[in-house]
C-alpha cells in the first residue's frame with residue numbers, strides 16, 4: 001500500500017510517503033503561513049502516483065472519533081463543529097484535507113485523530129469536577145492529545161521489552177514543544193495530562209501547563225487583562241519561555257550549565273512537574289512495567305530524564321547514568337538490566353503510525 005501522510009500544524013507541515021509501512025520520502029515545511037499552499041507544494045513535488053490513500057493528522061476528534069475514519073462530507077462537518085475546541089489546529093487540518101481532496105479526488109482520505117487513543121479513559125479521569133450539566137452542555141471534558149504518539153510509543157516499548165502490549169502497563173512521557181504524559185494499561189490509555197485543550201498538565205516550551213484557574217480570574221479582574229491577552233500569556237509566553245525567556249530546552253540546558261539561575265529554575269519546575277505525573281500515574285496504574293521518554297526533549301535531553309526520575313529508587317525507578325548519558329540513538333533501555341519498572345527512550349514517529357493506521361483501515 002502506498003500512503004501519503006499530511007500533518008498540518010499551526011506553523012509547519014510535515015509529510016511522509018510510505019510504501020507497505022516503510023518510509024520512502026518525506027519532509028518538513030517550516031514557517032508556514034498558508035497551509036493550503038504548503039500542501040499544494042507537497043502534492044506537486046512528491047510522487048503521488050498510484051496512491052492508495054492519504055492519512056491526515058486531525059487534532060481534535062471530540063468524544064465521537066475513537067478510531068481512524070474515512071473522510072466524507074459529513075465527517076468534515078463534524079470536524080468543523082469541533083473547531084471551537086481546537087481553534088488553532090482543526091482549521092489548518094481541515095484546510096489540508098480540502099486541498100488534498102480537490103487535487104487528488106479519487107484517493108480515499110482518512111482522518112487520524114490526536115484524541116482518539118484517549119477515548120478509553122474512564123469517567124473518573126475524563127471528567128472535571130464541575131457542574132455536570134454545564135460540562136455536558138459545553139463539551140467540557142478531558143479529551144487528551146498526542147494520542148498517536150502515546151499509542152505508538154507504548155506499543156514499541158512493549159515490543160522493546162519483548163512483551164505483549166496487552167499485558168504491559170507503561171507511563172509514556174511525550175516531551176516536545178508541547179508535552180503530555182499518559183498512563184497506558186494493557187495498550188489502552190487510562191489517563192493523560194492534557195485535557196480540554198493542549199494547555200493542561202506538564203510545563204511546555206511556551207505553555208504553562210497546570211495552574212490554579214483563579215489565576216485567570218485574577219489577571220482579568222485585578223490586572224485588567226483581556227481573555228485574549230491571558231490566552232496569549234498562558235499559551236505563548238509561559239512554560240520555559242515564561243520562566244527564563246527561552247522556550248527551547250537546548251538553550252535552557254546550555255544556560256543552566258553556565259550557572260544561569262533563571263534557566264536552572266525553569267529546568268527544575270519542568271522536571272518536577274514530570275516527576276509528579278510519574279508518581280501520580282504510578283499510583284493509578286498500581287503496577288508499572290516501563291516509563292518511556294519520547295519527542296524532542298524526551299529523546300535528546302539526558303539531564304531532563306535524569307532529574308525527572310531522580311530519587312525514586314524506593315519505587316524501583318532507577319536511571320543508569322552511563323546509559324542515559326550515552327550518545328546512543330534509537331529505541332533503548334536507560335535503566336539497569338532487570339530493573340522494574342524499565343526506563344526507556346523510544347523515538348516517536350507519528351507520521352508512520354498515521355500511515356499504518358490509514359493502511360489498516362483501507363485494507364478492511
Ligand code: ADP
Pocket residue numbers: 175176177178205247248249250253295296297300301
Ligand atoms: P513538536 O512537539 O513540535 O513535534 P519536537 O518533538 O520536535 O517538537 O520537540 C522540539 C523540542 O525538542 C525543541 O523545542 C527543543 O526544546 C527540544 N530538543 C530538540 N533537540 C534537543 C536536544 N538535543 N536537547 C534538548 N532538547 C532538544
